Amino acid sequence: MQIFIPELRLKNGDAVDYSFESQLSDILDDSSAGGSLKLLVSASCSGDQVLIKGVLEVTAKFDCSRCLEPFNHTFKTDFSEAFTVTGENTENDNRDTLAEKAANKLTISGDYLYLDEYIRQLIILTEDYNPVCKPDCKGLCPNCGADLNKAPCDCSSNNNQIDVRLLKLKELSPGS
Ligand SMILES: [Zn+2]
Numbered sequence: 495m496q497i498f499i500p501e502l503r504l505k506n507g508d509a510v511d512y513s514f515e516s517q518l519s520d521i522l523d524d525s526s527a528g529g530s531l532k533l534l535v536s537a538s539c540s541g542d543q544v545l546i547k548g549v550l551e552v553t554a555k556f557d558c559s560r561c562l563e564p565f566n567h568t569f570k571t572d573f574s575e576a577f578t579v580t581g582e583n584t585e586n587d588n589r590d591t592l593a594e595k596a597a598n599k600l601t602i603s604g605d606y607l608y609l610d611e612y613i614r615q616l617i618i619l620t621e622d623y624n625p626v627c628k629p630d631c632k633g634l635c636p637n638c639g640a641d642l643n644k645a646p647c648d649c650s651s652n653n654n655q656i657d658v659r660l661l662k663l664k665e666l667s668p669g670s
């Protein structure tokens with residue numbers, strides 16, 4: 495995922511749209527489970543400033559935070575950022591180094607804005623840490639660990655909450 499700056503300069507400040515598709519494994523080291531991303535970027539250049547804004551969409555397998563079942567989940571995030579073009583010599587910098595500079599210092603050295611590292615950080619920042627497979631996922635029984643989406647377990651017939659209430663009633667009743 496890269497943007498060629500000389501091409502942007504030719505547009506005299508007008509925006510150019512880019513779209514990228516990539517496997518998550520190309521960007522994240524720990525995404526053995528697969529997944530993919532789509533990136534729509536609108537970029538413009540004025541002076542030594544390159545402005546980008548767009549939408550990132552990530553689709554991947556997540557483990558439900560309630561029932562632990564893996565499921566496909568998509569999340570989207572908007573972003574907008576300004577990068578400064580530096581006159582820095584890039585002869586000794588490889589693509590990864592340049593991508594890191596872009597992400598961490600918001601600078602562009604050389605002819606390309608490499609977005610990989612920026613997008614990697616964006617994914618980590620916006621990742622949904624408590625995804626649920628469906629809004630009404632019943633989760634696992636805290637007592638026996640059964641998946642309550644599949645079937646109620648035996649524990650539910652002697653519900654803990656009722657037990658607690660009964661105990662309280664016992665405490666309150668005179669003569670106990
Ligand atoms: Zn679930």
Ligand SMILES: [Zn+2]
Pocket residue numbers: 635636637638639640647648649650
């Ligand atoms: Zn149970």
